């Protein structure tokens with residue numbers, strides 16, 4: 818889902834991205850942290866089967882996340898989601914004193930603003946098991 822350009826302009830006006838030199842596009846300032854819920858996904862999310870929003874097939878052993886569709890759209894600069902500016906950006910995710918990094922390669926339609934859906938590899942490294950299923954995280958762009 819793509820947002821009209823005027824929204825991008827509105828965010829810029831609100832000062833979400835101060836001079837963005839070397840910090841990536843508006844909204845990807847690494848000093849800004851987001852709070853949300855993190856879940857994990859597998860084949861039912863298309864892993865190993867169909868391309869994600871960034872255009873390639875990913876696998877469950879990769880350290881990747883699907884970013885909620887709201888922020889994915891906000892941080893896109895192209896009509897083609899495969900070329901979204903947020904694709905392949907690295908994020909650092911924190912949970913209860915642990916942290917790990919992952920790359921954005923897809924968007925999560927069922928996630929709320931701030932939420933991410935990661936592979937088992939990411940979730941397991943961050944949480945130390947898959948059983949919790951859904952944990953509170955803080956994350957930021959690297």
Ligand SMILES: *[C@@H]1O[C@H](CO)[C@@H](O)[C@H](O)[C@H]1NC(C)=O
Nearest residue numbers: 854855856927928929951952
């Ligand atoms: C994760 O847990 C939170 C808090 O209970 C809830 O709001 C959210 O919907 C859950 N996410 C999923 C995908 O179940």
